[in-house]
């Protein structure tokens with residue numbers, strides 16, 4: 468799966484040239500880049516600014532992705548201060564039971580990390596720093612600490628449909644100097660955050676978007692497995708007035724964006740590389756095409772990723788969906804002028820990408836299949852739903868993607884009504900037993 472999303476290297480893209488050139492002069496060359504400490508990262512950013520950063524990183528959403536990011540940062544030779552934000556008491560109690568440990572298992576070997584600070588939120592939306600979970604709790608009558616202050620860098624690892632709400636809960640602590648790194652599948656989340664949470668462009672935080680392709684599995688709360696090495700492709704969301712591929716684009720980055728980008732790209736387990744916004748968008752769209760096929764087909768048929776490969780009928784559905792997906796992507800105004808788009812997003816190239824990823828993850832259950840079976844919301848609106856919406860804007864009818872989106876919604880609704888014990892009845896058309904047969 469990871470090979471399909473192989474990024475161009477950071478050094479070749481040139482976008483980070485200005486920001487990394489000084490590193491090579493100080494530390495002697497690219498081979499030493501993983502040896503720097505977070506304080507050195509911070510020093511390079513802070514020396515250009517009057518409002519120095521503390522270097523603290525907050526992480527919200529402690530599913531597989533959140534645990535992987537927190538654990539990866541904690542494996543650095545000198546980890547930055549990390550705060551994990553636990554949005555309910557159930558999660559906090561689970562973390563206390565785990566004695567503040569996050570564990571990632573690779574090839575059956577567990578690597579356990581501690582040292583995370585914890586914040587929780589009360590019903591009024593105030594966030595509190597909790598005492599370290601391996602210490603005794605605060606005395607019963609002690610004053611609660613005040614609501615915690617602004618956040619410099621936030622990595623948000625919730626699923627697409629929860630991201631806007633999760634950011635809303637913490638938005639009073641995000642300023643125009645903060646940077647939010649968004650780690651989720653699917654498209655369209657950033658637009659709704661801007662529209663509904665930060666409508667004023669002058670007071671918006673900065674964003675980093677990602678395409679994440681590591682394979683992760685969950686063993687228990689705060690305990691995951693790293694099943695396949697992938698990459699984390701990162702890109703700051705550029706200032707729309709400056710062409711993303713020019714060197715000036717770099718100068719508009721906030722100190723918190725530069726710091727977080729450096730920190731993540733120099734954290735080895737993430738295998739993180741930075742790309743231009745236009746480069747990242749193309750990886751996002753490739754991943755979207757894969758998610759629009761593998762996820763709904765496996766969810767609807769309740770099968771593994773590999774099982775959609777060996778059936779004529781699945782192959783037909785896959786090809787037909789990809790014709791619509793390819794037509795919409797190739798017509799997107801944000802891709803116009805980029806060379807090679809028609810080839811990169813041709814139905815045949817997308818089909819090969821899907822087949823490649825489905826066979827590399829043949830034994831896996833897709834995230835959507837798991838969501839359906841565990842009665843959770845699915846990301847269908849951010850996959851096929853996004854294709855349908857963008858198609859409508861561009862005058863391209865995507866009837867098959869529309870149908871797939873509704874089949875997934877219908878399957879989820881059937882599960883819900885079965886569970887609620889509801890028997891769907893159309894009372895207007897019920898024939899009473901007292902009435903004569905028609």
Ligand SMILES: CC(C)(CO)[C@@H](O)C(=O)[O-]
Pocket residue numbers: 468652757758761762772824828831832833834835
């Ligand atoms: C590779 C993939 C499409 C299916 O396992 C994955 O991204 C998922 O589960 O969403």
